[in-house]
Amino acid sequence: MLVVVAPDPDLPTDARPEVRAGDLAALEARITSCRRCPRLVTWREQVAAEKRAAYSDQEYWGRPVPGFGDPGARIAVVGLAPAAHGANRTGRMFTGDRSGDWLYRAMHRAGLANQAESVSADDGLALNGAWVTSPVKCAPPANKPTAQERNTCAPFLREELQLLADVAVVVALGGFGHAEMARIMEISPRPRFGHGSEATAPDGRVLLGCYHVSQQNTFTGRLTEDMLDAVFARAVELSRPGARAGLSEA
Numbered sequence: 001m002l003v004v005v006a007p008d009p010d011l012p013t014d015a016r017p018e019v020r021a022g023d024l025a026a027l028e029a030r031i032t033s034c035r036r037c038p039r040l041v042t043w044r045e046q047v048a049a050e051k052r053a054a055y056s057d058q059e060y061w062g063r064p065v066p067g068f069g070d071p072g073a074r075i076a077v078v079g080l081a082p083a084a085h086g087a088n089r090t091g092r093m094f095t096g097d098r099s100g101d102w103l104y105r106a107m108h109r110a111g112l113a114n115q116a117e118s119v120s121a122d123d124g125l126a127l128n129g130a131w132v133t134s135p136v137k138c139a140p141p142a143n144k145p146t147a148q149e150r151n152t153c154a155p156f157l158r159e160e161l162q163l164l165a166d167v168a169v170v171v172a173l174g175g176f177g178h179a180e181m182a183r184i185m186e187i188s189p190r191p192r193f194g195h196g197s198e199a200t201a202p203d204g205r206v207l208l209g210c211y212h213v214s215q216q217n218t219f220t221g222r223l224t225e226d227m228l229d230a231v232f233a234r235a236v237e238l239s240r241p242g243a244r245a246g247l248s249e250a
């Protein structure tokens with residue numbers, strides 16, 4: 001699931017991508033075996049057993065879905081939770097559904113993904129300078145995790161962001177991910193969510209708001225490809241080393 005990039009010999013040993021990739025792999029192992037939220041465990045496994053008719057010949061993942069991407073990422077994309085028949089089926093975030101089509105097409109246009117397609121965990125998709133994850137790692141009924149489930153899962157995302165030490169910009173897809181990231185990034189007072197909203201954390205990392213790539217938004221035209229491209233262009237701009245006072249240098 002992890003994509004490991006070539007090591008830079010000038011980096012200190014503990015900052016090299018392959019060292020971080022090892023830590024991230026250990027975190028991934030803990031995430032994928034987690035059963036702390038009884039309601040979500042029941043739901044993810046029930047969906048995986050019952051399946052949607054169109055995927056009846058496929059084996060669903062049916063477990064927590066870890067983050068995915070480049071351990072040296074400077075941009076993190078944070079959604080809400082795995083989709084029941086998307087990531088909960090394929091085992092990779094935003095993979096195998098319409099939301100993923102929109103997201104990875106935009107990331108490909110922005111130079112953050114090697115291809116626009118995201119159909120299965122072994123489809124060859126690799127991210128360059130980006131990481132995609134979520135505050136809740138298991139598919140929730142009606143895409144609505146409870147506050148308790150969100151809090152139970154939060155330490156995983158917190159640890160993930162700590163290991164992704166080069167992340168300078170977080171793109172939050174939707175209000176849920178935005179609120180959770182504002183909490184984790186310790187941005188106070190809590191920033192308002194809006195498409196294109198920007199807030200800076202005490203450590204200099206920037207939180208960008210973006211409407212979620214859900215079909216509810218993309219089918220209705222609330223979110224257009226131009227709007228998505230504008231957010232990723234801004235994220236790329238802000239993620240360049242030294243692009244903004246307070247951003248840590250690479």
Ligand code: SF4
Pocket residue numbers: 031034035036037040041064136137138149152153
């Ligand atoms: S949502 Fe998070 S804490 Fe809850 S069972 Fe899934 S991985 Fe574990």
